[in-house]
Amino acid sequence: MARILVTGGAGYIGSHTCVELLNAGYEVIVFDNLSNSSEESLRRVQILTGESLVFIKGDIRNQHELNQVFDDYQIDAVIHFAGLKAVGESQQIPLTYFDHNITGSIQLIKAMEKAGVFKLVFSSSATVYGEHNPSPYNEEMPLSMPNNNYGYTKLIVEQLLQKLSQADQRWSIGLLRYFNPVGAHKSGQIGEDPQGIPNNLMPYVTQVAVGRREKLSIFGHDYPTKDGTCERDFIHVVDLAKAHVFAVINRLKQTGCRAWNIGTGMPISVLQIKETFEKVNCVAIPTTFVERRAGDLAAFYADATRAEQELGWKPQYSLEDMLADSWNWQKQNPNGYN
Numbered sequence: 001m002a003r004i005l006v007t008g009g010a011g012y013i014g015s016h017t018c019v020e021l022l023n024a025g026y027e028v029i030v031f032d033n034l035s036n037s038s039e040e041s042l043r044r045v046q047i048l049t050g051e052s053l054v055f056i057k058g059d060i061r062n063q064h065e066l067n068q069v070f071d072d073y074q075i076d077a078v079i080h081f082a083g084l085k086a087v088g089e090s091q092q093i094p095l096t097y098f099d100h101n102i103t104g105s106i107q108l109i110k111a112m113e114k115a116g117v118f119k120l121v122f123s124s125s126a127t128v129y130g131e132h133n134p135s136p137y138n139e140e141m142p143l144s145m146p147n148n149n150y151g152y153t154k155l156i157v158e159q160l161l162q163k164l165s166q167a168d169q170r171w172s173i174g175l176l177r178y179f180n181p182v183g184a185h186k187s188g189q190i191g192e193d194p195q196g197i198p199n200n201l202m203p204y205v206t207q208v209a210v211g212r213r214e215k216l217s218i219f220g221h222d223y224p225t226k227d228g229t230c231e232r233d234f235i236h237v238v239d240l241a242k243a244h245v246f247a248v249i250n251r252l253k254q255t256g257c258r259a260w261n262i263g264t265g266m267p268i269s270v271l272q273i274k275e276t277f278e279k280v281n282c283v284a285i286p287t288t289f290v291e292r293r294a295g296d297l298a299a300f301y302a303d304a305t306r307a308e309q310e311l312g313w314k315p316q317y318s319l320e321d322m323l324a325d326s327w328n329w330q331k332q333n334p335n336g337y338n
């Protein structure tokens with residue numbers, strides 16, 4: 001079975017993907033600097049699967065450390081999660097974001113080329129569709145400039161990977177454009193563990209539910225949507241993790257560069273999240289409506305038919321599963337991995 005290098009594999013989506021890779025029989029090597037994660041997630045991944053993986057602590061901006069990994073291990077394909085992801089922070093320290101997300105990706109590609117490894121699956125984001133495309137987004141739409149520096153790094157890396165594969169036919173690159181990942185492994189042993197005050201909706205909701213935050217603020221209720229709150233395409237992290245396994249299988253057989261949306265295609269409103277969470281988990285979420293958050297779009301959701309047709313991937317989990325599993329993780333780990 002193939003050996004997969006997973007950069008950022010100790011993080012939220014990476015750790016769930018390690019579970020799916022190990023369950024499918026792949027050998028896994030995780031390369032992560034633990035700047036936004038804990039090695040505890042990987043310990044639990046190994047307990048959950050009954051399989052072992054190799055962990056290497058290192059930084060993707062360090063060419064020497066990366067080259068060493070490829071010297072020490074024969075790698076068949078890489079899944080590249082490592083990077084910074086906080087939209088607000090990316091506006092304050094853009095250079096740090098360019099360094100981790102763009103320079104780090106280039107260093108990784110250089111190390112791969114040097115080692116003769118040309119199969120890559122990259123964590124992109126629906127944010128590359130920019131502000132002017134109407135939902136549902138499909139992969140044929142022209143990309144446009146995201147309104148924040150984090151999104152900009154995803155667009156740049158996508159474009160340079162496209163150019164690279166056009167210039168050199170040996171490359172086979174998959175761009176997975178995630179919509180809004182939520183949920184956790186059914187066991188409640190691994191999940192999302194944001195540092196500080198969560199920026200994203202789901203961890204905020206679960207931290208209110210567990211008593212770490214007083215109340216949820218819903219940003220805007222006068223949007224042109226069914227209930228006035230924003231609509232998003234929430235995708236269970238285990239479905240998302242499985243999409244990576246399908247993408248690796250596809251890339252091991254194909255060449256070129258191909259993008260796939262990874263979402264359910266179902267618009268779900270912020271209010272619907274709050275109300276369904278309360279119903280499914282029998283827990284109250286005190287809520288207040290506040291001003292719109294700058295930069296938010298009224299609705300964004302996927303046309304996910306290409307992933308189904310070409311990868312044979314289809315989401316299995318319902319909204320209720322997403323909300324029950326998010327809560328199960330938070331309840332069992334009120335302070336995350338700490």
Ligand code: NAD
Pocket residue numbers: 007008009010011012013014031032033034035036037038058059060061080081082083084085100104123124125126178179180181
């Ligand atoms: P995460 O922060 O939990 O995981 C990222 C991992 O990368 C962490 O373990 C962190 O320690 C590691 N890392 C960061 N910089 C590094 C560096 N320079 N060298 C080595 N390791 C480094 O985030 P996540 O939610 O699991 O996201 C994974 C990827 O998916 C990211 O690239 C993110 O931008 C992308 N993505 C995430 C979402 C989302 O909503 N979570 C949506 C779209 C795209």
Ligand code: UD1
Pocket residue numbers: 085087088125126127150151180199200201202204216217218219220230231232270293294295296
């Ligand atoms: C955000 C980023 C996006 C990134 C994605 C995943 C912005 C503008 N977009 O997407 O680039 O790819 O995270 O990391 O930051 N909400 C509340 N109250 C809260 C938190 C959120 O009402 O406390 C609302 C937001 O207004 C939004 C929805 O919930 O309408 C989802 O928000 P969030 O989880 O931050 O994701 P996105 O904004 O969709």
